[in-house]
């Protein structure tokens with residue numbers, strides 16, 4: 001039996017974050033030690049509430065949800081209500097959460113949990129801006145060599161940006177935090193727009209979630225039907241890209257993805273390209289290879305896994 005992998009999910013729900021959290025909670029290969037909320041798609045007061053709503057939808061009111069940073073390290077917060085709606089989770093009508101928010105700050109929870117586990121046994125799954133992770137690394141540098149790895153949704157290169165022509169939202173919101181993380185030496189697997197734009201929630205795929213007929217399947221279909229309207233108008237695709245669940249799917253079935261290790265550097269100076277991830281895909285520099293950057297996905301296999309697992313909740 002494959003050993004259960006312990007993870008912390010850092011997130012700014014967001015409909016795609018919600019689907020990623022549901023996938024993780026539906027998968028016995030993973031033990032979610034806690035969920036840490038960060039400001040991003042919507043302000044922190046909503047991302048932490050949305051995280052609790054999703055845990056209750058998944059039947060996990062016992063999950064530890066911690067609130068973290070309410071703003072980026074340096075820049076003012078930029079949110080994305082135009083994509084995710086005012087609540088950040090528009091689409092389904094989910095009840096107000098009854099489960100408690102944990103008292104400890106997310107950064108303290110991350111530091112204490114990493115320090116309490118054997119080195120290399122904990123994976124951080126980041127689905128939003130990297131503010132909490134950067135703060136944890138600065139607060140307690142000893143966690144860097146102890147973190148088994150970071151699997152992140154963020155960045156883009158060949159695909160350009162989605163919040164500016166050059167930058168992807170998670171990195172653009174807090175480029176200084178991303179710079180801290182990419183320089184930390186922690187092993188990183190990166191899911192940039194170059195791969196998530198190939199995971200399109202087409203009409204047939206959203207219908208497959210709805211046809212599960214369960215509260216989770218119906219809510220997932222409602223969430224994706226809401227958030228995809230922005231992407232379809234923008235990209236003209238038949239379906240919005242499903243970004244964040246790629247992080248969890250990688251842990252469950254890494255063979256669904258392909259990429260290469262290279263250097264990723266973050267723009268933190270130019271306003272024109274602020275938050276751009278400069279990926280040295282062709283290895284034209286001698287910069288250290290600090291990330292495994294994914295660029296290909298078996299999208300049929302990805303959605304088959306996602307639908308099967310969500311059907312278990």
Ligand code: RIB
Pocket residue numbers: 012014015016017040041127128129153162168169170243244
């Ligand atoms: O650019 C896509 C990313 O930004 C996703 O994580 C989405 O949830 C938003 O946070």
Ligand code: CA
Pocket residue numbers: 011012013014016017041127128244
């Ligand atoms: Ca997100």
